[in-house]
Amino acid sequence: MKSRKFGFLALVLAIIFAIVFGACGGVGGLEGLLDGLDNQELGDSPPNYPPDEGPGYYAVGEKGPGGGTIFYYDPDGFEVEDYGEANYLEYIHTSSGTIWGPYNRFISGVTTFTDSSDPLADKIGNGRKDTRLIVEYLNSIGISSTAAHEAASADFGGFEDWFLPSVGELKQLHKFVQWAMWLWSSSQHSTAQAWCMLNYDGMVSSWLKNINEPGKSGRFCVIRAF
Numbered sequence: 001m002k003s004r005k006f007g008f009l010a011l012v013l014a015i016i017f018a019i020v021f022g023a024c025g026g027v028g029g030l031e032g033l034l035d036g037l038d039n040q041e042l043g044d045s046p047p048n049y050p051p052d053e054g055p056g057y058y059a060v061g062e063k064g065p066g067g068g069t070i071f072y073y074d075p076d077g078f079e080v081e082d083y084g085e086a087n088y089l090e091y092i093h094t095s096s097g098t099i100w101g102p103y104n105r106f107i108s109g110v111t112t113f114t115d116s117s118d119p120l121a122d123k124i125g126n127g128r129k130d131t132r133l134i135v136e137y138l139n140s141i142g143i144s145s146t147a148a149h150e151a152a153s154a155d156f157g158g159f160e161d162w163f164l165p166s167v168g169e170l171k172q173l174h175k176f177v178q179w180a181m182w183l184w185s186s187s188q189h190s191t192a193q194a195w196c197m198l199n200y201d202g203m204v205s206s207w208l209k210n211i212n213e214p215g216k217s218g219r220f221c222v223i224r225a226f
Contacts, residue, residue, distance in 0.1 A: 064090030067157035081129035097218035130186035131163035
């Protein structure tokens with residue numbers, strides 16, 4: 001009796017295996033199914049999450065790895081000059097007031113436009129590169145106390161890759177938070193002026209680079225991409 005039961009059980013298992021084997025398309029299909037089960041990820045992590053920046057998924061409004069607040073997320077990733085592909089931008093607000101730079105110096109390579117409707121005014125991913133260029137040039141002429149310097153020297157959360165946001169990056173920040181103050185951007189208008197934004201309503205304006213005037217310009221925040 002036991003022999004018959006064992007034989008019947010073996011027959012049933014063989015039939016089930018044959019059905020699964022055929023449905024998977026043979027050995028390759030079965031292996032693919034098993035691989036898919038092995039590689040299945042739990043949770044709802046987004047695609048293109050940079051694996052070297054720590055575990056988990058950061059939602060807009062949450063605390064970022066640098067201790068700032070996430071204000072921008074692109075699941076497809078975006079290109080950051082001087083860095084590579086990133087998915088997130090986080091910010092830390094600072095109330096310091098300072099100048100952008102000397103009013104009579106044009107800095108080559110920095111994102112520059114003279115009309116706020118220029119497509120460059122919407123670009124993101126350029127603030128990091130522009131901050132580096134501003135700092136390098138101003139250091140070469142003996143100027144070392146500007147908004148770009150303050151941003152580049154920031155150290156929060158163990159990260160030292162903070163920078164002054166471009167106009168386009170400030171626009172994204174404005175969508176998330178509004179402050180009643182003007183903020184310097186890393187974007188250049190001309191030899192004498194740079195761009196700043198009234199974060200309260202998102203208005204963009206050019207202002208003299210060497211002016212630190214309460215209520216108009218001089219304030220800034222720092223951001224980082226990852």
